[in-house]
Amino acid sequence: MLDKFRAAKQEEIAALHDEFMEGRIPAVYEGNRPSFSNAIRAKGPGAVIAEFKPASPSKGVLREHANPLDYADTYATNGAAAMSVLTESQYFKGHPDYLFMCADRGLPLLRKDFIIDPLQVAMTASSPASAVLLIARMFGSSHELRQMVQLAEAAGLEPVTEVFDESDLESAREAGAKIIQVNNRDLNTLTTTLDISRRLMDKQDGELWISASGVDNRAQIVEMAELGFDAVLIGTSLMLADDPATLLAQLTGAKE
Numbered sequence: 001m002l003d004k005f006r007a008a009k010q011e012e013i014a015a016l017h018d019e020f021m022e023g024r025i026p027a028v029y030e031g032n033r034p035s036f037s038n039a040i041r042a043k044g045p046g047a048v049i050a051e052f053k054p055a056s057p058s059k060g061v062l063r064e065h066a067n068p069l070d071y072a073d074t075y076a077t078n079g080a081a082a083m084s085v086l087t088e089s090q091y092f093k094g095h096p097d098y099l100f101m102c103a104d105r106g107l108p109l110l111r112k113d114f115i116i117d118p119l120q121v122a123m124t125a126s127s128p129a130s131a132v133l134l135i136a137r138m139f140g141s142s143h144e145l146r147q148m149v150q151l152a153e154a155a156g157l158e159p160v161t162e163v164f165d166e167s168d169l170e171s172a173r174e175a176g177a178k179i180i181q182v183n184n185r186d187l188n189t190l191t192t193t194l195d196i197s198r199r200l201m202d203k204q205d206g207e208l209w210i211s212a213s214g215v216d217n218r219a220q221i222v223e224m225a226e227l228g229f230d231a232v233l234i235g236t237s238l239m240l241a242d243d244p245a246t247l248l249a250q251l252t253g254a255k256e
Contacts, residue, residue: 001057001187002138005114008090016119025119026126028155036108036131036158037179037208039081046225047081048252049110049210050074051235052102054086054093058190061093062239071238072102074245079252084110084233085129096127103128110160114138118151125155133181135162142174149175160210164196169203180207181233184214194220201227218251 019025040047052071055061068085075083085102086094099109108130115121116138124132132152139145145161152159161177163169164187172180184196192214201209211224212233224232234251241247248254 001190002114002135005088005091006116006138008088009114009116009120013117013120016117016123020119025122028125029128031103031128033128033130033156034106034108036082036110036160039108040208040210040231043079043081043252044225044230045228046221047231048079048221048248049082049084049212049231049233050080050238050248051084051112051233052086052094052098053084053112053235053239055091056236057091059236062236066239068098068101071244072105072107074248076105076107078245078248079254080107080248081231082110082130083107084112084235086235087111087113096123099127099129115148118148121148121151121155121157124152125157129157131158131160131179133162134159134177136168136171136175136177137164139171142171145171145177146175149177162212163200166200166203169200173205178207179210180204181210181212182229183212194224197224197229198227201229204228218253221251 052068054066085098086092087096088094110131111124111129112133134148149159160179160181161172162181162183163172164183182197182200184192194214197211208230210231211229215232215234216237221232238244
């Protein structure tokens with residue numbers, strides 16, 4: 001699955017390199033970029049990162065004609081600590097412009113995409129994103145991952161390093177990751193189980209930890225918080241909900 005995602009980014013990366021050779025890489029964003037980690041700690045453990053995700057590889061289109069502005073408003077007013085924004089177009093129907101559309105709602109934004117090239121980090125730094133996702137196993141070595149982690153930090157971004165298992169976690173630690181996101185999805189079957197988070201949390205060592213995929217109710221959030229997760233990332237259930245505002249308020253405890 002990750003190989004498919006990598007292949008889907010090659011045209012975009014080639015275009016970025018062409019633009020770079022022509023001197024057309026945008027300057028670093030100079031507007032407000034609120035701290036992603038501070039926002040999570042302020043509402044954690046068990047803070048909710050609410051995601052805008054129009055589609056997914058496992059479920060197809062989740063919400064036709066979804067407006068990121070509407071979701072940004074909903075998330076900001078119903079207890080979310082931060083917002084994850086899909087910018088990958090082929091499989092998730094996202095777009096980098098969504099980061100700019102959601103920037104004035106006050107939530108720190110996580111750019112969620114398949115970031116494998118330094119110029120993608122540069123482009124992210126030219127947006128209002130506060131954080132950028134780096135998937136550990138998309139890099140050939142922990143050295144390559146470390147370079148990307150350091151590049152993101154130098155650009156003013158907080159890198160969120162995603163892991164699926166113990167080997168990924170080891171690479172993330174060797175790369176100096178300060179934010180670990182555990183993905184509860186089996187990439188072969190696309191099924192999810194919180195057992196992955198339950199198992200890996202035993203290895204927590206001072207980083208900020210996020211549990212992602214497969215969390216869709218308040219009881220699961222409470223369990224992840226009690227295990228020690230600073231935050232959970234929730235996307236699919238919010239995108240499928242007829243009333244995402246009410247659902248998010250229930251998930252965050254804002255209605256209690």
